[in-house]
Amino acid sequence: MAISRRKFLGWMGAAGLGATVGKSAHAASNKHFEGYPDSPGVLHDIVRCVGCRSCEAACNSVNQLPPPEQSFKDLTVLDRKRRTDAKTYTVVNRFETESGGNAPIFVKNQCNHCLEPACASACFVHAFTKTKEGAVIYDESVCVGCRYCMIACPFEIPTYEYDKALTPRVMKCTLCHPRLLEGKLPGCVEVCPTEALTFGRREDLLNIARERIRRQPDRYIDQIYGENEMGGTSWLYIAGTPFRELGKREDLGLTPAPALTAGALGAVPIVVGLWPVLLTGIYAVSQRKDKIAREEQSEAIADAVAASKEDAAAELKKVLAMKEKEKETAINMAVKKALEEAAKAQEEEAAKAQEEEAAEPPQDDPESKPTEEDS
Amino acid sequence: MSDTKATTGGSLFTPFNMVAGLILLVGGAITVLRFTGGLGAVTNLSDYNPWGLWIGFDLLVGVALAAGGYVTSAACYIFGLKRFHSAVRPAILTGFLGYALVVFALHYDVGRPWRLPYPFIVQPGTTSVLFEVGACVALYLTVLFVEYSTAPLEWLGFKRARNLVVKLTLVLTIFGVVLSTLHQSSLGALYLIAPSKLHPLWYSSYLPVYFFISSIIAGMSMVIFEGTMSHKYFHDKMDEAHLKEADGVVLGFGKAAAFLLFGYFVIKLVGLAVDNNWHHLATGWGLWFLVEMLGFVLLPCYLYAVGTRDKNIKMIRRTSLIAVLGIVLNRLNISLVAFNYHLPSSERYFPHWMEIAISLFIVTIGVLVFRFVVTRMPILYEHPDYKDAH
Ligand code: SF4
Ligand code: SF4
Numbered sequence: 001m002a003i004s005r006r007k008f009l010g011w012m013g014a015a016g017l018g019a020t021v022g023k024s025a026h027a028a029s030n031k032h033f034e035g036y037p038d039s040p041g042v043l044h045d046i047v048r049c050v051g052c053r054s055c056e057a058a059c060n061s062v063n064q065l066p067p068p069e070q071s072f073k074d075l076t077v078l079d080r081k082r083r084t085d086a087k088t089y090t091v092v093n094r095f096e097t098e099s100g101g102n103a104p105i106f107v108k109n110q111c112n113h114c115l116e117p118a119c120a121s122a123c124f125v126h127a128f129t130k131t132k133e134g135a136v137i138y139d140e141s142v143c144v145g146c147r148y149c150m151i152a153c154p155f156e157i158p159t160y161e162y163d164k165a166l167t168p169r170v171m172k173c174t175l176c177h178p179r180l181l182e183g184k185l186p187g188c189v190e191v192c193p194t195e196a197l198t199f200g201r202r203e204d205l206l207n208i209a210r211e212r213i214r215r216q217p218d219r220y221i222d223q224i225y226g227e228n229e230m231g232g233t234s235w236l237y238i239a240g241t242p243f244r245e246l247g248k249r250e251d252l253g254l255t256p257a258p259a260l261t262a263g264a265l266g267a268v269p270i271v272v273g274l275w276p277v278l279l280t281g282i283y284a285v286s287q288r289k290d291k292i293a294r295e296e297q298s299e300a301i302a303d304a305v306a307a308s309k310e311d312a313a314a315e316l317k318k319v320l321a322m323k324e325k326e327k328e329t330a331i332n333m334a335v336k337k338a339l340e341e342a343a344k345a346q347e348e349e350a351a352k353a354q355e356e357e358a359a360e361p362p363q364d365d366p367e368s369k370p371t372e373e374d375s
Numbered sequence: 376m377s378d379t380k381a382t383t384g385g386s387l388f389t390p391f392n393m394v395a396g397l398i399l400l401v402g403g404a405i406t407v408l409r410f411t412g413g414l415g416a417v418t419n420l421s422d423y424n425p426w427g428l429w430i431g432f433d434l435l436v437g438v439a440l441a442a443g444g445y446v447t448s449a450a451c452y453i454f455g456l457k458r459f460h461s462a463v464r465p466a467i468l469t470g471f472l473g474y475a476l477v478v479f480a481l482h483y484d485v486g487r488p489w490r491l492p493y494p495f496i497v498q499p500g501t502t503s504v505l506f507e508v509g510a511c512v513a514l515y516l517t518v519l520f521v522e523y524s525t526a527p528l529e530w531l532g533f534k535r536a537r538n539l540v541v542k543l544t545l546v547l548t549i550f551g552v553v554l555s556t557l558h559q560s561s562l563g564a565l566y567l568i569a570p571s572k573l574h575p576l577w578y579s580s581y582l583p584v585y586f587f588i589s590s591i592i593a594g595m596s597m598v599i600f601e602g603t604m605s606h607k608y609f610h611d612k613m614d615e616a617h618l619k620e621a622d623g624v625v626l627g628f629g630k631a632a633a634f635l636l637f638g639y640f641v642i643k644l645v646g647l648a649v650d651n652n653w654h655h656l657a658t659g660w661g662l663w664f665l666v667e668m669l670g671f672v673l674l675p676c677y678l679y680a681v682g683t684r685d686k687n688i689k690m691i692r693r694t695s696l697i698a699v700l701g702i703v704l705n706r707l708n709i710s711l712v713a714f715n716y717h718l719p720s721s722e723r724y725f726p727h728w729m730e731i732a733i734s735l736f737i738v739t740i741g742v743l744v745f746r747f748v749v750t751r752m753p754i755l756y757e758h759p760d761y762k763d764a765h
Contacts, residue, residue: 084422085422121502121568122504122568125490125494125497125499126502127500142490142493142498143486143490144487145487146484146485146486146505147426147485148505151565151568151572154569154571154572156422159422160425161413162420163412163413165410168414168487260568260570261502261504261567264567265504267560268557275552275553279453279549282453282454283453283455286453286454286455287455290455
């Protein structure tokens with residue numbers, strides 16, 4: 001099996017997103033996007049940097065950023081480590097390392113303008129664009145301010161205007177994109193007095209860097225930082241000491257940021273496609289189970305009802321029979337009684353006739369009635 | 376708030392109401408501060424720590440704990456476990472409230488909240504996991520609203536509309552499960568893009584799976600936990616069916632949660648093995664990781680299992696609290712504790728008291744609205760007019 005899991009997920013991602021959004025498919029594929037051909041970049045030669053902070057001053061002025069608290073001439077700023085912030089797109093830091101003989105080493109830091117930027121792939125309004133001029137630029141007019149780009153950036157570059165209530169922006173170096181469009185150099189590159197910064201085609205810069213390393217192997221370590229880190233960046237660095245001692249992380253890996261989430265995004269169409277089918281299936285099964293249960297139940301009920309009906313019928317018959325019998329006896333009795341009464345009446349009548357014949361009138365009745373009325 | 380009066384039958388100044396009122400007051404004041412002074416005025420967020428408590432707790436924990444809605448309705452309507460029926464409505468209500476509050480809380484956290492619809496109406500960033508989260512949460516909130524709407528419709532007496540919604544139950548449930556699967560897991564996937572910032576013990580390419588599975592556990596445990604609370608405070612509102620089925624719900628979800636917790640523990644180990652992160656266990660971070668894994672995954676797993684075996688309702692109910700706390704711990708570990716683990720302690724984040732106050736404020740609103748609804752609408756009992764409808 002030559003296919004790695006990541007690659008497989010990457011394919012799934014490409015297939016999935018390709019199906020849903022078409023043109024952004026490349027962002028989720030694991031195809032190595034090398035950036036625009038001929039796109040420019042900047043090479044920072046850390047060995048040549050003298051820590052004068054001219055680049056910081058130039059950046060501040062060309063980007064019309066607010067004036068700093070301490071003047072750019074004040075080099076005591078270098079005594080503490082600084083990072084980019086909402087008012088500062090670039091900072092120079094001083095390092096003293098054992099392997100460098102404790103001599104001061106100055107390192108400039110700013111947005112690396114990744115070939116496949118994490119920030120751009122993370123933004124859910126697509127506020128970042130990697131332009132063919134190499135710059136990763138930000139569109140303030142759509143930004144929601146979720147700050148996921150800041151979570152995503154492996155170089156911890158984007159910053160936020162936390163003190164603005166209504167119009168906070170993400171702030172980061174633009175590689176002086178507006179100046180590039182005018183054919184000018186980025187502010188920092190233009191002003192650097194020691195040529196520690198070189199602007200040019202990224203391909204050419206890589207060659208220059210290799211050449212310097214080859215010519216002076218005692219001054220440079222054999223590594224170009226940014227050549228492959230997370231898919232490569234437009235800014236490249238060479239130095240005389242290991243980069244991890246200069247505040248640059250060497251554990252970022254080679255996987256470009258979009259590939260890290262491609263698998264998860266690729267699962268979307270699978271879930272959307274499979275879940276409803278599966279769930280409906282489960283529903284059908286459970287319904288069927290229910291139905292069978294219900295049928296069994298109703299059969300049982302029907303049986304029970306039928307059985308009880310039979311019982312009831314038998315009972316009824318018995319009752320009816322009994323009733324019939326009772327009725328019969330009742331009738332018989334009634335008839336007997338009637339006959340008896342009739343016979344009695346006849347006898348009485350016969351007796352009466354005999355008494356009348358004897359001419360003796362009855363006396364008790366008329367007397368007893370008034371007494372009853374009184375009481 | 377008007378609802379505080381009606382429910383306590385008389386005095387407005389119960390201790391609960393006073394505390395809630397105080398929180399609301401403080402929250403209101405901080406709200407003003409937040410929208411006049413910016414995030415910087417009320418939070419400890421920084422350029423290194425762009426996400427704080429409002430994402431870690433309000434979003435991540437909030438969404439996980441609101442999973443009871445889809446879990447319960449799926450159990451009842453899709454898996455056909457009818458004995459969960461009386462638990463569906465309260466779970467849907469908490470789900471709906473939970474998601475509504477998550478979205479509400481996001482308005483505090485993002486820089487320009489009025490632009491929250493931009494990703495969908497202005498310019499979609501489809502390569503972003505956050506886009507998926509946003510889209511699914513927005514859609515799911517709508518689904519939950521429709522599912523929940525049967526209760527107010529019955530309350531208001533709109534029979535026809537209510538019956539229409541009931542007819543849609545199955546479709547809504549399936550839709551809810553699909554959307555929940557997607558966004559529960561993609562909340563974990565949010566962190567996939569930052570392997571260099573999240574400690575390796577918590578970072579894994581399985582993060583989406585972890586988040587999804589643990590959301591089911593969270594949902595079940597929340598249903599049990601919240602049922603316990605409701606029994607305590609709204610017992611008089613429950614009908615016979617609810618009371619009769621309550622123990623069955625506890626046992627059923629307790630058992631399922633025990634299995635899931637065990638499975639979750641196993642896939643966490645698989646994640647460790649795949650990335651070969653065992654050596655990290657011997658560090659301080661490893662100790663903290665073990666606290667989470669043993670104390671808040673294995674322990675509730677065991678207690679749930681014993682509880683269901685012995686049919687010990689009380690034990691299961693107590694365990695649900697441990698499980699819920701475990702979810703809280705896990706989400707906070709990933710978003711705050713183990714995130715930026717490489718930074719010196721001076722650059723690490725700890726929430727500002729006002730961030731905590733706003734989170735409390737939002738939880739309080741949730742509790743008050745819940746109380747308002749269950750004391751009025753047919754949530755814990757069935758509406759007498761619709762009893763035969765199931
Ligand atoms: S360095 Fe950071 S901010 Fe700059 S392009 Fe790369 S990911 Fe974006
Ligand atoms: S803060 Fe703005 S630019 Fe950054 S990801 Fe969010 S919407 Fe995009």
